Amino acid sequence: MKELFQEVVGWLGYLQRGAVVSQLLLILIAVTxxxxxxxxxPVAGRTFWVRRWVQxxxxxxxxxxxxxxxxxxxxxxxxxxxxxxxxxxxxxxHFFVKSLHRSELGQLEIQVLxxxxxxxxxxxxxxxxxxxxxxxxxxxxxxLGSDINVGDLVMAFSVGYLALVASGPPSKLLARFIQHLLLxxxxxxxxxxxxxxxxxxxxxxxxxxxxxGVHSTALLAVAGGLSLGIGFGIKEIASDFISGVWILFExxxxxxxKLSIDxxxxxxxxxxxxxxxxxxxxxNAELVIPNRTFFSNTTITYTRGxxxxxxxxxxxxxxxxxxxxIMVLMEKSASSIDGVLRDPPPRTLLLKIGDATSSVSxxxxxxxxxxxxINQPEICSAVQAAIWQILSAKxxxxxxxxxxxQIVDLRVTEIAGSQTTxxxx
Amino acid sequence: xLMGLSGCRPSQWVQGLPRKxxxxxQIFVLVGLSPDERFDSLTKKDAENRLAILLDGFRSIxxxxxxxxxxLPESDLSNVLLRRNRAGLSPDVVIARGETAMxxxxxxxxxxxxxxxxxxxxxxxxxxxxxxxxxxxFLGLPIGLFPQVACYNRKRLPTPPTTIQELLAPASQxxxxxxxxxxxxxxxxxxxxxxDSATAIASGQPLTATLKQxxxxxxxxxxxxxxxxxxxxxxxxxxxxxDMGAGRLDWMPCRGYEFDRLRRQLGPALAVAPLPSxxxxxxSPYTNKRVIALGVNSSPNQRRIARAFLVFGINPVSQRAxxxxxxxxxSALTNLNLETDPSPILKALVASNLQSSVNRQLNQKIxxxxxxxxxxxxxxxxxxxxxxxxxxxATDALIEMLRPASSRLP
Numbered sequence: 001m002k003e004l005f006q007e008v009v010g011w012l013g014y015l016q017r018g019a020v021v022s023q024l025l026l027i028l029i030a031v032t033x034x035x036x037x038x039x040x041x042p043v044a045g046r047t048f049w050v051r052r053w054v055q056x057x058x059x060x061x062x063x064x065x066x067x068x069x070x071x072x073x074x075x076x077x078x079x080x081x082x083x084x085x086x087x088x089x090x091x092x093x094h095f096f097v098k099s100l101h102r103s104e105l106g107q108l109e110i111q112v113l114x115x116x117x118x119x120x121x122x123x124x125x126x127x128x129x130x131x132x133x134x135x136x137x138x139x140x141x142x143x144l145g146s147d148i149n150v151g152d153l154v155m156a157f158s159v160g161y162l163a164l165v166a167s168g169p170p171s172k173l174l175a176r177f178i179q180h181l182l183l184x185x186x187x188x189x190x191x192x193x194x195x196x197x198x199x200x201x202x203x204x205x206x207x208x209x210x211x212x213g214v215h216s217t218a219l220l221a222v223a224g225g226l227s228l229g230i231g232f233g234i235k236e237i238a239s240d241f242i243s244g245v246w247i248l249f250e251x252x253x254x255x256x257x258k259l260s261i262d263x264x265x266x267x268x269x270x271x272x273x274x275x276x277x278x279x280x281x282x283x284n285a286e287l288v289i290p291n292r293t294f295f296s297n298t299t300i301t302y303t304r305g306x307x308x309x310x311x312x313x314x315x316x317x318x319x320x321x322x323x324x325x326i327m328v329l330m331e332k333s334a335s336s337i338d339g340v341l342r343d344p345p346p347r348t349l350l351l352k353i354g355d356a357t358s359s360v361s362x363x364x365x366x367x368x369x370x371x372x373x374i375n376q377p378e379i380c381s382a383v384q385a386a387i388w389q390i391l392s393a394k395x396x397x398x399x400x401x402x403x404x405x406q407i408v409d410l411r412v413t414e415i416a417g418s419q420t421t422x423x424x425x
Numbered sequence: 426x427l428m429g430l431s432g433c434r435p436s437q438w439v440q441g442l443p444r445k446x447x448x449x450x451q452i453f454v455l456v457g458l459s460p461d462e463r464f465d466s467l468t469k470k471d472a473e474n475r476l477a478i479l480l481d482g483f484r485s486i487x488x489x490x491x492x493x494x495x496x497l498p499e500s501d502l503s504n505v506l507l508r509r510n511r512a513g514l515s516p517d518v519v520i521a522r523g524e525t526a527m528x529x530x531x532x533x534x535x536x537x538x539x540x541x542x543x544x545x546x547x548x549x550x551x552x553x554x555x556x557x558x559x560x561x562x563f564l565g566l567p568i569g570l571f572p573q574v575a576c577y578n579r580k581r582l583p584t585p586p587t588t589i590q591e592l593l594a595p596a597s598q599x600x601x602x603x604x605x606x607x608x609x610x611x612x613x614x615x616x617x618x619x620x621d622s623a624t625a626i627a628s629g630q631p632l633t634a635t636l637k638q639x640x641x642x643x644x645x646x647x648x649x650x651x652x653x654x655x656x657x658x659x660x661x662x663x664x665x666x667x668d669m670g671a672g673r674l675d676w677m678p679c680r681g682y683e684f685d686r687l688r689r690q691l692g693p694a695l696a697v698a699p700l701p702s703x704x705x706x707x708x709s710p711y712t713n714k715r716v717i718a719l720g721v722n723s724s725p726n727q728r729r730i731a732r733a734f735l736v737f738g739i740n741p742v743s744q745r746a747x748x749x750x751x752x753x754x755x756s757a758l759t760n761l762n763l764e765t766d767p768s769p770i771l772k773a774l775v776a777s778n779l780q781s782s783v784n785r786q787l788n789q790k791i792x793x794x795x796x797x798x799x800x801x802x803x804x805x806x807x808x809x810x811x812x813x814x815x816x817x818x819a820t821d822a823l824i825e826m827l828r829p830a831s832s833r834l835p
Contacts (some may be wrong), residue, residue, distance in 0.1 A: 010493040013451030016724045019513030072513030072722065074649075128512040131497045132506065137466040149466055 004138050004150055011129050023075040026062045034058070052087050056080055062091035062397040074128060076393040082121045089113055104169060105133035113413070119158070128241065146213020163204020171197035193273055195248050237274065243295035244273040252304065253294050258373040260300035261287065265374050281374045308341070309373040311380055315387055316361035319354025324362060333386035334368045339379040341369040449489030452730045453505075453725070457499035457521030459713070460610075461662035462682060469496045471685040475754070476520070478747050481735050490730055499525045510721055517723040517731040520568065522716035524553055530564040535718040537562035544736060547760040551782075552714045557787065561823040567757035568738045571748060572777035573612055573710035574677035575698045576669065576687055585698030589616050590621030592676065592701050593651045601656040602665040602677035605807055607799075609662065609678055610647075611711050615780070618705020619643035629829045638703070641820040647810060658810050680713060681753030681774065697769065699776040712781040715754065802826045 014020045034055045043051065063076035089109065096105050126132050136151025159323045175193035178184070184192075185378035209219065247253050253276060257268045266278040266287065276294065302309050313334075317326055317375035327348035334346035366387070370379050456476060462468050473494055480492055497505060499521055506529060510514040519526070519535055529535045539562050545553060552567035579584055582599055586592035592599055603610065616618045619639035626636055646652060657674065659665045666683055668674045669689030678700060679687070687695050700708035717735050719728065737743055744756035752770045755778055805826070809819035 007493070010451065010453075010491070012515055013453065013491070015515055016727060018724065019720060019722060023513065039573060054546060072511055074512030078512070121653065127505070128509055128514050131495045133498070133501075134496045137469045138465065147466070235530075293467065297573060 001140050003136075004140060005134060007130065007138060014129070019072040020075070023066070023072065026066075027059070027076060027079055028057070030062060030100060031060050034314040052083075056084055056087075059083070078124055078128065082124065085117060085121075089117060104172070107126050108169045112169060115161075133148060143212055143214070148212055148325055152211050152213070156211040159204050159211070162206040163201045163208070166195075167197050167204070170198060172375040174228075188254070191248060191271075194255065197275065198248070200232075236290075239295075240274045240291045243291035244271070244276075246273075247276075247291060247294055253299065253301070258303065258307070260302070261289070265302070265376060267374055282377070307371045307373065308369050309371075309376060310367060310369050311376055311383075312389070313366045313368075313380055313383055314351070315364045315366065315384075317391075318355075319356045319360065319362045319365055321362075323362065323364075325352050326391075328365060329390050330387055331367045333390040337379060337382045337386055339370050340383065341373055344369055436480055437677050445767055447489060448487045448730050448733055448822065449724045450584075451491040451493065452517040453720075454492055454494050454518040454520065454734075455502075455516035455720075456494060457502050457519070458496055459522060459680075460498065460500050460683060461680070462498075463663050464496075464498045465687075467686065467689070471682065472496050474685075475682070475751050478750050479515050479738055479743055482743050483734055483744060486737075491652065493736070498635045503528060503532060503534065506720075510534060513722045515720045515722045517720045517727045518734060519565075519718045519720055521716060521718075523552060523567070523716050526556065526716040526718050527567050529718070530558070534721065535564055536721045536723075537564045538719060538732070539563070541567070544739065547741075547758045548739060549714070549759055551789065552716075555714070556716060557828065565716040565720060566735060566739055567714045568717040569715040569744075569754040570757055571682060571713040571754050572612070572774050573609070573678050573680055573681045573700065573712065574773050574777045575676060575680045575700050576621060576683070577676040577696055577698065578669070578672070578674075578691060579693050579696040580694045581675040585696065586676070586701050587698075590611070593655060595640055599655065599675045601652075602668055602674040603656050603658050604662050604665060604678070605658050605660055605803070605810055606662075607802055607806055608711055610806070612678060612700045612708045612780075613646070614643055615704070615709025616701060616703030616708050617643045617646050618703070620706070620709045623827055626824055626827045627829065632824065632828075637820060637824060640824060641778050641816055643670070644819050645821070646814050648812070649815065660807070665783035678710070681751070684770075689731070697773045698779060699773055701726065707780050708777075710777050711783045712778055712786060714757070779784060 002162050028283050034051065038051060040122050057078045059076055063073040063080060066073035066076065092113065093105065093109060096108070106190065127136070135233045136149060136154070137264060138150045140150055140153055172193045174196055175189050176190055179189040182188075206219075214222075248271070253259070253268060253271070255268050255271050258267065258277065259266050261278060261280070264282055266280045267277045268276060269286065270277040271291075273291070275290050278289060279285075280287060315330065327350070329350045331346045335342060340346060346366060349365045349367065350362060351365050352363040354360045366383065368383065370376060372379070428508075442557070444583050454476070458464060458468060458472055462472075470773055473496065475496060480494070483492070484490065492698070495516065495693050502519075502521060502525060506515055506519070515534070519529065521529070530537065537558055544561075545566075549567050549570065552570070553563070554569065556563045556565055558564060574813050575585060577599075580782065582597065582620050586594075586597060587597065591597060592601065614623055619642060622639040624821045626632065626640070630636065647825075657665075657668065662679070662683065665674065666679070666686055669677050669679075672691075684695070684697070700710050702708055717738050719735065721732055728769055739757065741756075741758055744758050744761055748754060748756045748761070748771065749768075752768060802823070805814070805819055805822045808814050809816075814822075
């Protein structure tokens with residue numbers, strides 16, 4: 001480490017050279033004066049871009065002037081190229097904004113593109129100041145009996161960073177490609193992306209650790225120690241981890257799937273190796289559920305086989321009304337609602353014939369299919385309102401004062417609906 | 426503060442000398458590693474250790490000078506210096522092989538200087554001639570010589586073979602490693618009697634059957650069953666060094682800067698001897714010259730320090746210290762007698778350097794014509810050794826490339 005520090009401090013020796021100092025001064029003057037102009041007369045939009053161009057052109061002209069005069073100029077030129085590229089990344093942002101989600105684009109830009117470009121800029125500067133190949137060989141110490149040099153450290157850190165932080169966008173890209181090849185669904189694509197990402201992370205971390213001189217025997221020893229720790233203290237985390245891996249490969253719970261948790265429909269948002277994050281529509285809350293819950297409890301999913309869900313609305317109607325007419329009107333009203341599938345068509349059943357003498361209502365059940373399980377309460381509400389409207393319009397709105405709308409979750413049904421994932425025994 | 430960090434201290438007196446006479450400041454020294462050397466932390470350390478002998482002495486008389494050493498493969502030197510020169514950040518001192526220094530000079534990446542005749546009087550005249558630009562300036566000065574010698578494993582070969590016949594004798598059982606590079610094979614031109622022919626051809630003498638025959642004999646030897654059964658040909662020295670270090674080879678031509686690497690693996694089993702003579706005469710090894718040259722971006726103060734370092738590098742005390750302590754290279758001063766040293770390594774180096782003087786004329790012409798770095802020449806040799814082309818065709822191709830450009834066939 002001392003050697004590296006001395007090497008870096010040694011670069012100050014270049015300040016003995018007039019050619020270096022003059023380039024740095026010109027850069028300083030150009031950058032601070034343009035910064036002053038921007039602070040004094042701030043602008044945005046197109047004018048802001050014009051100012052950036054002016055900045056680059058000014059610096060470029062200074063470099064060109066030095067080159068024509070036969071003086072060293074490369075520091076200025078490198079800065080112009082670097083700034084041009086940095087501003088160019090903004091252009092890239094505008095290019096990708098249509099094809100990528102905002103949060104994905106933000107991640108790609110902040111976690112991958114800008115840090116990579118910054119490293120590229122630093123390497124360019126380093127190439128002028130020193131020999132990066134030479135610096136890479138400077139020893140920084142020992143680790144588990146291995147000599148670690150700067151090159152190993154930088155490579156291990158970079159690959160580890162890319163694997164942990166920046167593997168998301170490439171994984172998604174690869175998963176989308178696989179999705180196009182296999183014509184699989186969105187949920188499969190998200191699960192594939194997650195599996196690819198974890199594989200990349202594992203490979204990246206293993207490579208980084210190996211690069212730092214930790215060999216397979218040492219890794220096995222660490223794993224042995226960890227297994228002891230798992231037995232005593234962190235068995236639940238380990239259980240979550242193993243459940244997470246299992247669930248991912250089994251595909252029983254995937255991002256994008258709709259589940260029923262405590263009777264409420266939820267959508268799987270994110271899945272990592274410890275926990276799964278669900279979004280609950282009714283109160284817009286996010287639930288973080290340990291993975292072992294899905295592994296050991298029954299999970300009701302609406303989207304594993306297909307996204308259809310069957311709903312039932314029970315309507316009490318005075319017994320003296322014609323059942324045939326009522327049934328047609330109810331089916332017609334359901335068909336008019338967005339979200340209710342036309343195929344298979346809504347069906348009405350007369351569950352119970354009322355008794356006019358004792359004012360007991362006949363009970364009708366309207367059954368219909370929807371393909372958006374999360375919005376089931378809204379759709380059922382709309383269906384009931386439509387039934388009331390249509391019966392009211394026909395003068396048949398003397399509904400019982402005791403309507404009993406009921407959402408029936410048909411776990412065992414002949415029609416495609418929800419599926420139940422049994423706990424692993 | 427920056428002045429302080431960069432090595433300048435505004436004191437009036439430094440180590441008893443008035444400030445104007447004392448050297449203080451920082452210089453950057455870039456050491457080029459031969460293309461034969463693997464660029465890794467051990468090789469870097471070896472190169473720095475060789476230079477450290479010189480630096481320790483320099484610092485002892487100029488304690489206010491800080492020297493930052495950087496190492497780089499010579500193959501990258503031109504591109505790196507071109508880039509750094511344009512930024513004003515090139516090193517103050519460049520140390521590289523003679524051929525590399527000449528290539529750098531062609532691109533104006535080093536700064537030729539004139540030197541008082543007294544400083545040059547005892548330097549190796551062959552090397553000096555190579556570095557002279559014709560206008561009184563020298564692109565650099567020779568600072569060390571790396572003659573080609575034979576490295577062998579004394580556990581397998583108790584006595585070094587002194588002739589090619591001994592080397593290839595069935596009794597020796599030596600596993601031989603040879604590089605396919607012309608510069609590394611040229612030692613056998615002398616042993617096989619092809620040196621005079623090659624020199625005459627390179628000098629532009631009219632081609633006759635008498636001149637052509639020894640070249641064909643030399644090439645035929647490279648493909649002879651006796652050699653082919655015992656020798657492993659490798660495209661580079663790096664592969665040979667790996668095999669030798671792992672005990673898969675017993676004998677190979679090598680140079681001083683490769684000793685450390687072999688010694689780390691072979692330990693005391695590593696021994697060094699002059700290259701074997703043959704039916705045609707003594708071997709004709711090529712001696713690499715290490716040259717020290719000045720950079721082009723130095724400040725006046727850095728130039729003063731760099732020049733002082735350069736002159737310090739060629740003084741007899743420094744030269745003897747480097748040769749004796751490194752046991753890898755010879756002095757570039759001809760008046761420095763190292764033959765009396767009891768070290769067998771130095772004795773072998775001195776003997777090999779004497780052998781190399783017999784082919785100095787050829788080497789000079791070859792180096793000046795850039796034949797050692799000629800890819801076409803290398804391609805012909807590679808294809809011939811692998812049996813893709815036959816001896817007559819290879820002989821014609823080799824002769825054509827050895828001939829001066831003015832007398833080549835259109």
